[in-house]
Amino acid sequence: MPGTMTLEELRAAFDAGGIDTVLVAAPDMQGRLMGKRFHAAHFLASGHEETHCCNYLLATDMEMLTVEGYASTSWAKGYGDYTMKPDLSTLRRVPWLPGTALVLCDLVDHHTHEEVAISPRAILKRQVARAREMGYAAMAATELEFFIFEQSYEALRDGTDHLTPISGYNEDYHLFQTSKEEPLMRALRNGLYGAGIPVENSKGEAEAGQAEINIRYEEMLKTADFHVITKQATKEIAHSLGKSVTFMAKYDHRRAGSSSHVHQSLWTLDGQPAFLDTGAEYGMSALMRQYMAGQLAHAGEITALLAPYVNSYKRFCVGMFAPTKAVWSLDNRTAGFRVCGDGTKALRVECRIGGADLNPYLACAGLLAAGLAGIEHGLELEPEMRGDSYRNATAREIPKTLRHAADLLEGSVMLRAAFGDEVVDHYTRAARWEIEEQDRVVTDWERKRLLERG
């Protein structure tokens, strides 16, 4: 597959006039790519070693506010720098931007030279390393759903009342409607392929204007890297065509939401599927049962990592394919955890709780930490839930609000052991900030409802 390149290959491409720009990017708390655009000559001369960014990039919100209450940085601490250290194994072409390559960075403390503990990439790396120490490669795929609109982001600046989804009807698996979307989706598939991202397919989804893109499963760090680059690619290619996309979990209460289901499996370090035991029920090994038991036991505690905004919780509604219950079931889309590929090497557990707004590093780290805790404590898997879990009154609920999920995150002994207190406190603050802002801001809905009649 084309795509990833060595520094020498970048040099050759620069000398041949093929690449002149290198995007030097670090994923932030929201899973956005933040960084600088380097001239390739400067990147080759010294930028590939390191560059710097303001440390508020891991303490800000969507609006780039200097949010109070973080231990990592503040006005009192002077908002200093982090070192951005390119991970050259991620250097790749960006075929959808002319003459451009991209590299992802780790964020490093520029005094101690250690990775910044609260950096999403560092948080996931730590859990992946933990799995490896236990003898497993943690594999995952993060399916990504989104909506495509006819208008550009610029055209929507004056208001989103007249958003026009690219299709007029539910286009789930539709090949005719998705033919109309090929200027975007074909460019996306081919662009990702050309960037060394193993794209499997795209499809229409179960709402007007909704699409899904699937990337082949890989070890979790690579999967999260693929995810953030795929989001960026989707926005950039849509923008180049005068359209826009959204990864909001729920952009309209009358429409379905967008998810990012996380398919997971553990493999031995010599490449055997450790979740598979062909003699057992559904082919599920004892290891897989413990892993799933861990995720069920800690589902509430990791929900803020799968559903990070107040808006994320509006997706969890009955009868719209988003789950409301943290239970497991074989090939059942009403359950929070669905077992897929039973009896085969493709056996995996799909967590359906996450929205398309999740940060894939944090989501994968939380899921993996919970699964590994299940293995370490030899947890027993509860009986399978069968049938419609929406209507199962006694089944374990997914937290209904970010407020509840933030409390569970803060109190999680499991996550404090896996991530460290500094990380849990930091992301609890991030969740609470979202709640404080939502509590403070007066919305269109309130004005419409109350201005005249209230």
Ligand code: ADP
């Ligand atoms: P769906 O019907 O849910 O869309 P797909 O067949 O498209 O299911 O697969 C979803 C994702 O699962 C794909 O990205 C695929 O690469 C991934 N996948 C397949 N096998 C495994 C596995 N063993 N572990 C983790 N992910 C896997």
